[in-house]
Amino acid sequence: MKALLRPFALLMLAVVCAMPLPARAELHIDITRGKIEPLPIAIPTFAGGASSANDITQVISADLERSGLFKPIDPQAFVDKDPASHIPPNYGDWRVINAQALLTGSATQMPDGRVQVEFRLWDVFAQQQLTGLRYTTTASNWRRIAHIIADAVYKRITGEDGYFDTRIVYIAESGPLDHRIKRLAIMDQDGANNRYLTDGKALVLTPRFSPSTQEITYLSYARGTPRVYLFNIDTGQQEVLGDFPGMTFAPRFSPDGNRVIMSLSVHGESQIYTLDLRTRRAVQITNTEAIDTSPCYSPDGQHIVFNSDRGGSQQLYVMNVDGSNVHRISFGSGRYGTPVWSPRGDLIAFTKIDNGQFYIGIMHPDGSGERLLTNGFLVEGPSWAPNGRVLIYFRQTPADARGRGGSTRLYTIDLTGYNEREAVTPSDASDPAWSPLLP
Amino acid sequence: MPERRGLIFSAVLHLLVVLAVVLGLPSVFQTHIDEEQPIVVELVNIGPKTLATMKTLTPPKAKAPPKVVAAEQPKPTPPSPPQAKAAPPPPPPEPKPADVQVPEKPVPPQPETKPQPPQPPQPLPKQKRQDLAFDTLLKNLASKPLPQDQAAQQPAKPQPSSQPVAPLGSQLSVSELDLVKQQIEQCWNVPAGARDAQNLTPEFRVSMNPDGTVRAATLLNPERLSDPFFQAAADSALRALRNPNCQPLKLPPQKYDQWQIFTITFDPKDLS
Numbered sequence: 001m002k003a004l005l006r007p008f009a010l011l012m013l014a015v016v017c018a019m020p021l022p023a024r025a026e027l028h029i030d031i032t033r034g035k036i037e038p039l040p041i042a043i044p045t046f047a048g049g050a051s052s053a054n055d056i057t058q059v060i061s062a063d064l065e066r067s068g069l070f071k072p073i074d075p076q077a078f079v080d081k082d083p084a085s086h087i088p089p090n091y092g093d094w095r096v097i098n099a100q101a102l103l104t105g106s107a108t109q110m111p112d113g114r115v116q117v118e119f120r121l122w123d124v125f126a127q128q129q130l131t132g133l134r135y136t137t138t139a140s141n142w143r144r145i146a147h148i149i150a151d152a153v154y155k156r157i158t159g160e161d162g163y164f165d166t167r168i169v170y171i172a173e174s175g176p177l178d179h180r181i182k183r184l185a186i187m188d189q190d191g192a193n194n195r196y197l198t199d200g201k202a203l204v205l206t207p208r209f210s211p212s213t214q215e216i217t218y219l220s221y222a223r224g225t226p227r228v229y230l231f232n233i234d235t236g237q238q239e240v241l242g243d244f245p246g247m248t249f250a251p252r253f254s255p256d257g258n259r260v261i262m263s264l265s266v267h268g269e270s271q272i273y274t275l276d277l278r279t280r281r282a283v284q285i286t287n288t289e290a291i292d293t294s295p296c297y298s299p300d301g302q303h304i305v306f307n308s309d310r311g312g313s314q315q316l317y318v319m320n321v322d323g324s325n326v327h328r329i330s331f332g333s334g335r336y337g338t339p340v341w342s343p344r345g346d347l348i349a350f351t352k353i354d355n356g357q358f359y360i361g362i363m364h365p366d367g368s369g370e371r372l373l374t375n376g377f378l379v380e381g382p383s384w385a386p387n388g389r390v391l392i393y394f395r396q397t398p399a400d401a402r403g404r405g406g407s408t409r410l411y412t413i414d415l416t417g418y419n420e421r422e423a424v425t426p427s428d429a430s431d432p433a434w435s436p437l438l439p
Numbered sequence: 440m441p442e443r444r445g446l447i448f449s450a451v452l453h454l455l456v457v458l459a460v461v462l463g464l465p466s467v468f469q470t471h472i473d474e475e476q477p478i479v480v481e482l483v484n485i486g487p488k489t490l491a492t493m494k495t496l497t498p499p500k501a502k503a504p505p506k507v508v509a510a511e512q513p514k515p516t517p518p519s520p521p522q523a524k525a526a527p528p529p530p531p532p533e534p535k536p537a538d539v540q541v542p543e544k545p546v547p548p549q550p551e552t553k554p555q556p557p558q559p560p561q562p563l564p565k566q567k568r569q570d571l572a573f574d575t576l577l578k579n580l581a582s583k584p585l586p587q588d589q590a591a592q593q594p595a596k597p598q599p600s601s602q603p604v605a606p607l608g609s610q611l612s613v614s615e616l617d618l619v620k621q622q623i624e625q626c627w628n629v630p631a632g633a634r635d636a637q638n639l640t641p642e643f644r645v646s647m648n649p650d651g652t653v654r655a656a657t658l659l660n661p662e663r664l665s666d667p668f669f670q671a672a673a674d675s676a677l678r679a680l681r682n683p684n685c686q687p688l689k690l691p692p693q694k695y696d697q698w699q700i701f702t703i704t705f706d707p708k709d710l711s
Binding site for chain 2: 026027028029030031032033034035036037039095098100123125126130155156157158159160332359361370371372373374375415416417418
């Protein structure tokens with residue numbers, strides 16, 4: 001009997017020992033509020049001695065500052081004026097000036113004439129390197145390298161792709177209002193490298209970037225009637241798109257770059273067509289007696305947003321890519337136009353005219369969550385940065401009674417609505433379109 | 440006989456009067472004993488509501504003058520693609536001088552440098568309410584306030600999940616908890632404008648020094664670090680915990696055993 005009881009007793013002992021002690025519940029804190037403030041970042045001048053080192057630093061700093069998400073710290077405040085770029089910094093020197101991130105780098109002239117640029121991004125509080133890359137390029141390419149580095153910093157801090165290594169195509173305007181010269185122009189997103197693509201003999205409007213090639217589609221009056229054209233930035237070649245009986249306008253590329261969607265106006269009606277750029281075959285998408293225009297694909301290519309007056313006033317509608325399942329999404333007061341689907345798919349930007357004021361706004365693709373970001377006498381034509389966080393549009397201020405003082409300028413605004421900046425152009429400018437990230 | 444009837448009548452009347460006095464005025468003859476009724480007093484350490492003042496979030500002011508980049512002179516030469524560029528995977532966190540890996544020779548642009556293909560639209564109806572709540576942090580020129588705006592203007596109620604579940608008596612009060620919450624909130628830069636920011640909720644286990652400074656913080660959901668958005672959100676939360684402007688945390692030293700280790704979640708869902 002005793003022999004039988006012993007294993008049982010041992011088993012019970014083991015069970016008792018294995019029972020966990022009653023654990024005391026741990027304190028838990030939920031942080032559900034915070035603040036929107038730019039991240040303080042220190043960007044000392046890149047070391048290495050290449051002639052472009054200072055310029056590279058300036059361009060990176062300006063890019064990050066313009067995004068509204070970073071606040072470059074005045075170099076005058078730096079304790080360590082000349083930190084080495086390749087070893088961990090003395091974090092205390094940067095904590096004391098309230099820097100939360102530190103970007104060090106160098107630009108070195110190589111014997112073959114090229115420049116080697118490298119950078120490291122440090123987290124000052126965590127005392128660790130966040131990212132670091134090196135590039136080797138021709139010396140004249142320093143500006144693009146600076147934008148690429150700014151993109152890398154932006155991506156590591158926000159999780160989102162950057163948008164600094166991009167270009168903006170727009171309509172450069174000059175001359176008196178009654179005899180306006182409009183030229184197709186292109187510049188870097190920070191305003192550098194501005195150049196003109198057309199000579200201004202023909203009126204041009206609404207340029208749009210191809211998502212996949214160095215091509216622009218736009219509207220031109222080159223042959224009298226307005227027609228949609230295709231322009232190759234690299235070769236300078238341009239051609240009319242499609243052989244339509246009426247005037248075509250409001251073109252945009254499909255997300256894969258293989259098609260152009262546009263409006264065709266015949267007998268006062270306006271219908272939406274797509275044109276396959278490889279087969280040159282046109283397909284009619286809408287067929288109503290209304291004015292359907294400003295079509296834009298969703299980034300997955302499955303839906304199209306457009307504006308139409310089929311319900312009596314100009315409103316936004318979404319339909320399947322084959323024209324089925326048309327449903328209205330805008331229900332606020334006023335009229336809505338120029339819808340543009342965000343490259344990340346979660347929002348649609350638009351122009352709204354209400355009570356004599358123009359607004360740039362955004363809403364979800366189902367029409368919910370409408371938010372108006374900016375307004376004015378005339379604000380129009382939003383276009384998304386490739387990461388879907390910033391919009392560029394144009395703002396016109398009215399001229400006085402004698403026709404003086406008016407201007408048309410490009411502006412950018414981010415999704416929060418608080419960071420609105422002018423995108424500086426050499427002359428008046430309208431109809432901006434943001435390029436994808438450069439290949 | 441009539442005298443006898445009168446006597447009986449008188450006796451009955453007297454009896455009635457005496458009975459009326461005895462029954463109607465009982466307190467005259469009875470001594471009242473005061474019994475002390477016990478008053479129930481509940482001794483609880485938790486304050487009924489927070490005493491900490493709620494700070495309202497002030498949106499950053501729009502910068503009026505657009506800035507011109509002074510150092511950038513437009514160059515007439517068109518930009519040409521870099522001869523060599525590379526995007527190696529981010530180097531390991533340990534800073535080593537040799538961790539920048541780039542081919543020395545020119546290579547064609549790597550596919551990694553291209554923008555990622557846009558993701559399909561998120562299923563919206565499910566998240567709509569949260570989206571709107573988050574959106575109230577952002578600027579909106581529309582005159583009519585959203586219903587969420589009004590709700591957001593009310594002071595935030597203490598979260599039930601914030602309540603410590605430790606035995607009564609030694610736990611932190613709601614006021615003490617709110618004080619430290621406010622302190623951390625002042626240092627947390629929310630991922631405003633990020634896609635699905637309301638789903639980016641990093642959680643940490645934090646061990647504290649007795650002086651209220653953070654000794655270590657460990658991410659409890661590291662499996663999501665492959666998502667660059669989550670990584671950025673986790674980094675921003677860590678910066679809030681490590682920001683010297685928010686240290687030491689204002690926690691009562693005598694209750695160190697309560698807060699020497701705690702978990703913390705950064706959740707932008709209630710942003711107002």
